[in-house]
Amino acid sequence: MGKLLSDFSKGKVKMYCRVSCEIDNKNKNKLNQMTNELQKKFKNIDNYNSYSGFHDLRDYKLSEQEFKDLWITQDFLYYCESNKEIIKNSMPELFESLKELSADYQQELFKHEKIDKKIELEEPEIEK
Numbered sequence: 789m790g791k792l793l794s795d796f797s798k799g800k801v802k803m804y805c806r807v808s809c810e811i812d813n814k815n816k817n818k819l820n821q822m823t824n825e826l827q828k829k830f831k832n833i834d835n836y837n838s839y840s841g842f843h844d845l846r847d848y849k850l851s852e853q854e855f856k857d858l859w860i861t862q863d864f865l866y867y868c869e870s871n872k873e874i875i876k877n878s879m880p881e882l883f884e885s886l887k888e889l890s891a892d893y894q895q896e897l898f899k900h901e902k903i904d905k906k907i908e909l910e911e912p913e914i915e916k
Contacts, residue, residue, distance in 0.1 A: 830856050830863075839866045848900040861893045 829835065833855050838844035842862050845855055868875065868886050876883045 826860075830860055833859070839863070841869070842866065843897060845897075847902055847905075848897060849903055850900055854900070858893065858897055861889070865890055865893060 833852060836845060836855075836859055838846070839862055842865075845858055845862065850858065865886070872883075875886065
């Protein structure tokens, strides 16, 4: 799946961004705790809610693993979007990497067929 952010087969979440602080034992424990919380969040696809500005993943024919991988990436990109200007101005290399990740995400999503939705229209009442 290219640069997408997850690797649940190994039980880890990989994020392709830089951490600007040194990770000591206290921070390492905190990072492990955050990783565990993220894994819980993404464990059940029934917990998914679509993100504003992103395609709803439930509209695509995806395996459970593909759904989780795309969901994790979507979640990450959604939160990066809220800091877009800061990232763009202070970390242009990271911003370029995020644009590539976003493109990879879209290419991966659009490889999958959309689920046909049944739309039922009410018959208009005919006045007599």
